[in-house]
Amino acid sequence: METPVFEEFDPASDCECPGCVHWRRVMPHSSNAGLVGHPAACKALVLAAAAGTVLGIGQPTPAVAAAHGPAQPGIPAGDEPDTPQGGKAPLHGPEGRPPAKPGKPSTVTRTPATTRAEIINRAKEWVAAQVPYSMYAYRSDGYRQDCSGFVSMAWHLPGNEWTGSLGAYGVRISRDQLQPGDILLFHNPVDPHTGSHVVIFGGWTDYTHTYYLAYEQTRPHTRKQATPYRYWSNSDRYLPYRYKGLDGGASGAVASSPDTKVTRYPGHAYFGYGANNAYVTQLGRLLVQRGGGRFYTSGPGPRWSDADRRATQAFQWAQGWTGADADGLPGSETWSYLVGNKGKDIPAPVEAGSPGPQPSAPSSHPSSHGVPGYPGRAMFRPGAHNPYVTQLGKQLVKKGFGKYYTAGPGPRWGEADRRNVEAFQRSQGWRGGAADGVPGPETWRRLFS
Incomplete structure (x- = not known):
């Protein structure tokens, strides 16, 4: 008697039945198909196998059809968000009632002032407390324990928003402008409860800028982990936003075109090794106009280089600054001198062919x-x-x-x-x-x- 051959399969990672949701959380993803699948399907396989062994007559027992399609390749199922969310609601939620069905985003937004450090510190508090995920529960601080409530808390918004309204509190930015405290937002307008999710950007994990540290509220509780840009799936739909109420006007949320012209100092975070943005280009062009062209063999361009540092330090030396005031990184005063065409230009080399001061030595x-x-x-x-x-x-x-x-x-x-x-x-x-x-x-x- 031949033993029947059965087709083995993995469940599709987007199944929302309680069994699949549970196993996505507790079992690691495997690229090799096995008998880890939909509980009902696995049970059916066992029963069918037993029946084939006992009956063993006539034609071989056919393989049981997979209850789901094949697993999505390359996506660790345990990292997929399962994040249904509540709607817009005041702090602590509607009195004794579940959150209302999401409606249209409000056109009136109040953005209390905060800083990047405060945003990240508030996010860390939930991570440390391992706040359980819930679209109905509200924590003692008044914020709903789902993904949009988590961001509402971190941004210190006056109420609980949802993914359809959070964008009104921010400004769209580009990938190269992302800084800690910004968010990556995916709102699915067709079905807001399916796929919609939002995470807080905590900084790049390495110089390749392919993974970042994400603070997010997801099942079973708040977590912080390295996450691929922009997310495990739907990567083309996660859009970066910057909170409008960053203290001191430090949002810096402007277009990242190389032709960007700004007069206000964007902040020290936009300069230094690893920086790649339009402000670096603007700085380089200003330095060239002030006599720093000899430090550049090409460009200036958006990626910070030693040429930018040397030219900046030469300009700072020309103003008579020393020590920390001439470190080659543009502070607010260096920036104001350049954009305001103030102070002295970078002097020419002492002798022909000399490279001039060598701040990189x-x-x-x-x-x-x-x-x-x-x-x-x-x-x-x-x-x-x-x-x-x-x-x-x-x-x-x-x-x-x-x-x-x-x-x-x-x-x-x-x-x-x-x-x-x-x-x-x-x-x-x-x-x-x-x-x-x-x-x-x-x-x-x-x-x-």
Whole structure:
């Protein structure tokens, strides 16, 4: 008697029955089909197999048809949002009643002032408390425990919004303008309870800008985790927004066109290694107009480079500024001098063919007790490309901590640099955040002493 052959299958990851929702949360996604599927279907397979074994007569028992289609490839089912949401409601919700059915977004929006740090800190409070997900429950702070209520709380809005109205409290921005405290919003107007979701952007996880840290309210409770841009699925529908009420007008939400012209200082976060935005282009063009053209071999362009830093520092030196006031990063005063055409231009080189001041040289930072001056953490951000990275790498090799280099070391900060620094930090007995692979002042002092 032949044993009947059955078709094995994975459930489609978008099934909303209680069994599939449960197993998506507790079982990891597997690309190999197996007997993990819809509970009813699995039960049917067992019963059919038993029946085929007992009866065993006539034609072979046909395979049981899969209760669902094939699993969506490449999507970890446990990370898909299952986030039905309530509608717009006041703080603490309608008196003893479930939230009303979502309606049209209000045209009147009040945006209390807040800061990026406050937004992230409020989000972290829910993460630490592991607030259970619910479209009906309201926490003691008055906000509904679903995805849109979570963002309403973090943005400190006067009431509980939903995905159809949150956009009115923000300004659309581009991907390269995303900063911690902004949101990625997907509202499905056809069926708001299906697929609609919103998460808080917590910062890029690496220099490739393919994954970011997402704070979100989803089943079973608030979480923080690395998430692909823009989300696990429907990636073309998640749109970035910036809260209108950022304190001090720091929203910086303007078009990211290279021709953007702004006179107000956008904030220090738009400059430095890893930055890629229209303000960097504008800065470079202003510096070229003030005599900084010799520092650029191409551009200026939107990606921050050592040429931008050197030209900025040369302009700061021309004003007679020193120390922290001439660090090569444009502060509000440097910016106002450039856009207002104030102060002195960058002087010409001392002699023909001379490159002029070399702010990128490691010696530009004063030394102490024979140890080269620490240049700052900004020199070792993802995407950094400068002589300090080379200097650090050579010292790591000299100290016997260069095993992760396959070539170099060189001026571009990479994962090999980070892992070698981490190995050195752990050799000092440090753990946790003290051994994150990014050299701080004490790491630098010990490495070069």
